[in-house]
Amino acid sequence: MRILIMESKTDESNAVLPPDKVTKRLINSSAQLLNKTKIEPNIQITDKENSIEKIFLLLHHEKGHDFSLYKLNPIYRRIERRMKINNIKNIKDYVLYLQKNKKEVELLFENILINVTNFFRDIVAFKVLDEEIIDPIYTKKNPHENIRVWVPGCSTGEEAYSIAILFQEKKEKQKKDIEIKIFATDIDTQALAVATEGNYPATISNYVSKKQLEHYFTLNREGNTYKINNEIRNTIVFSEHNFIKDPPFSKIDIISCRNSLIYMTKELQKKVFPMFHDALNSGGFLFLGTSESIGDFLNLFDETNRKYKIYQKKETKVEDAFSKGNLI
Known part of the structure; x- marks a missing residue:
């Protein structure tokens, strides 16, 4: 029995091999594919999402308000602003800071709620x-x-x-x-x-x-x-x-x-x-x-x-x- 191997973008596509050589060819092909593919785990985004979830839990515990169903981008901009004011570059470090500083939780809460308003706006x-x-x-x-x-x-x-x-x-x-x-x-x-x-x-x-x-x-x-x-x-x-x-x-x-x-x-x-x-x-x-x-x-x-x-x-x-x- 001979088996057809599909290997795109090579001169050996549609190669027909005997069974005893199939396993070796598959291993070699997989290794080549892994070498060509640059895999970058999205650790930063995962950390950011986990940290924001923890911040929401802190705000809910301290202030009784759930921000989890609010759009994330506007809230994250407010979080970044507070991080910059406190000279904190990593959001995980900011979570630790919030856990130790109830005053900062209050300030973040107030910052998130800031809404530009005027008399007869528009x-x-x-x-x-x-x-x-x-x-x-x-x-x-x-x-x-x-x-x-x-x-x-x-x-x-x-x-x-x-x-x-x-x-x-x-x-x-x-x-x-x-x-x-x-x-x-x-x-x-x-x-x-x-x-x-x-x-x-x-x-x-x-x-x-x-x-x-x-x-x-x-x-x-x-x-x-x-x-x-x-x-x-x-x-x-x-x-x-x-x-x-x-x-x-x-x-x-x-x-x-x-x-x-x-x-x-x-x-x-x-x-x-x-x-x-x-x-x-x-x-x-x-x-x-x-x-x-x-x-x-x-x-x-x-x-x-x-x-x-x-x-x-x-x-x-x-x-x-x-x-x-x-x-x-």
């Missing part, structure tokens, strides 16, 4: 929100009714105050006294402390109109900070709340969750969007950041403004959408 989007959502909602409400807004991931409060100002302007224009209640939540207690204080640097004049500054803020004597006025402050309840795992608010007319979802994996978003749907009143609205979308959840929300990411709740039960295979 002014055109807020203009659209005012004209297409806030105005019709306020117009339809009767004086004995109220309007409930939820701002999850509110950070230092600028977004919540911006919405409160728009509603206050509507109240003054329509001369109709409707109670506005805004629930602004976050897991960052330091950011919430800033929001609760309502004291902001004078540079907010770059984002807030002169009229709004005069009506809804008080400039301090030194002229370097603005403090939000009580009529706006009293419409907002700031509280520590993790919208990923804590029970959601209910009977909400508008949810404004801007620039938080971009840091979450699809797996985590599959938990968040159905929860938002349940929290909203019939016909309630969801306002997202310009880099965000509802993805696979068009069975739960209608797209009312594609460019500025405004969606309206559909009268679909979440369990029905899942049972019909409409949610991926």
Whole structure:
């Protein structure tokens, strides 16, 4: 019996050999292949992944928050920043440093939560929100009714105050006294402390109109900070709340969750969007950041403004959408 040996890229391909020479030829061919192939075990990546997993466990143990379903690249950039500040070059060494230093765990946690925010961030989007959502909602409400807004991931409060100002302007224009209640939540207690204080640097004049500054803020004597006025402050309840795992608010007319979802994996978003749907009143609205979308959840929300990411709740039960295979 003779056996056909396939050896690509050699002059001896399709060689026909007797059985007693097959084993020797296979061994020689394997050795040649190993010599030509440069094998580089991905130890660095494995170490990085293992170290990040340990960091997530430390953060969860110390702060009670699970970052494992967040996108890794933004978080790793924050980790690298803390490593550079502490002059630590190896992530395994940084894990050891975290294990011995609870203060560093706190600082990393705060660094991960940093979210760039401003009053009326993306002014055109807020203009659209005012004209297409806030105005019709306020117009339809009767004086004995109220309007409930939820701002999850509110950070230092600028977004919540911006919405409160728009509603206050509507109240003054329509001369109709409707109670506005805004629930602004976050897991960052330091950011919430800033929001609760309502004291902001004078540079907010770059984002807030002169009229709004005069009506809804008080400039301090030194002229370097603005403090939000009580009529706006009293419409907002700031509280520590993790919208990923804590029970959601209910009977909400508008949810404004801007620039938080971009840091979450699809797996985590599959938990968040159905929860938002349940929290909203019939016909309630969801306002997202310009880099965000509802993805696979068009069975739960209608797209009312594609460019500025405004969606309206559909009268679909979440369990029905899942049972019909409409949610991926």
